[in-house]
Amino acid sequence: MVKGEQPFSFKTPLSWPQFLPEEKPKSSSSSEVDASLKDVPWKAFFQSKAVWAMIYAHFCGSWGHYTCLSWLPTYLSEELNLNLTEAAGVSVFPPLASIFVTTIAAQLADSLITKGVEITVVRKICQTIAFLSPATCMILSSVDFGFPHWEVVAILTGGLALSSFALSGLYCTHQDISPEYASILLGITNTFGAVPGIVGVALTGYLLDWTHSWSISLFAPSIFFYLTGTIVWLAFASSKPQTFIKED
Incomplete structure (x- = not known):
């Protein structure tokens, strides 16, 4: 090694000479993160009926969302006899329609709150x-009423698009009840909401192989969860601010 040269070896990246003292970024230690998590009132969350209502509603909504997202193209192709190009094109209708529904739902919710309607009532309405819109449309689609195929497509598109009202319902409630812990509450409910993406999609395929019925495999479970989710939501959901206190 030439005299005067420094070895390219430093204990940490922050000790590199190109970092001036005032330029060195701050690092958060794992102990600080652990300490902050210990301060979260986890037990109080799971003792709240409103939180459990959010958990179940998130689970129910995700069941219909994930199963339809995964199986709708196959349903359109096999049950409605659409070709691959038509099925692929039709599958984008619900998300496109959801863009407009989301805007309408937000304006309706804001308008009701501005007029003095209780926030809990607004969240329950939305x-x-x-929940009931896609449930109704799935019932109409699963029972043979003799609708032409494109009418069934329109019915399903409308029902799935109206499920976007949840963005002015469930998904606002975390912030309503606890702005301080809204992100953690959303993480909790979203964890339960992710389960149907694994279990629901697989179960739909299993039921389809076993029953050869789209009504039983795809629509019946979603209808069940939409209806029971509505009951639980109306009974226990609340947007009233709650104080979650950590118990020692």
């Missing part, structure tokens, strides 16, 4: 629309 979430009820988000």
Whole structure:
């Protein structure tokens, strides 16, 4: 090694000479993160009926969302006899329609709150629309009423699009009840909401192989969860601010 040269070896990246003292970024230690998590009132969350209502509603909504997202193209192709190009094109209708529904739902919710309607009532109205609309449309699609195929497509598109009312229902409630812990509450409910993406999609395929019925495999479970989710939401959901206190 030439005299005067420094070895390219430093204990940490922050000790590199190109970092001036005032330029060195701050690092958060794992102990600080652990300490902050210990301060979260986890037990109080799971003792709240409103939180459990959010958990179940998130689970129910995700069941219909994930199963339809995964199986709708196959349903359109096999049950409605659409070709691959048509099925692929039709599958984008619900998300496109959801863009407009989301805007309408937000304006409706804000308008009701501005007029003095209790926030809990507004959230219950929006979430009820988000659940009963797809449930009704799935019932109409699963029972043979003799509708032409494109009418069934329109019915399903409308129902799935109206489920976006949940963005002014369930998904606002975390912030309503606890701005301080809204992100953690959303993480909790979203964890339960992710389960149907694994279990629901697989179960739909299993039931389809076993029953050879789209009504039983795809629609019946979603209808069940939409209806029971509505009941639980109307009974226990609340947007009243709650104080979650950590118990020692």
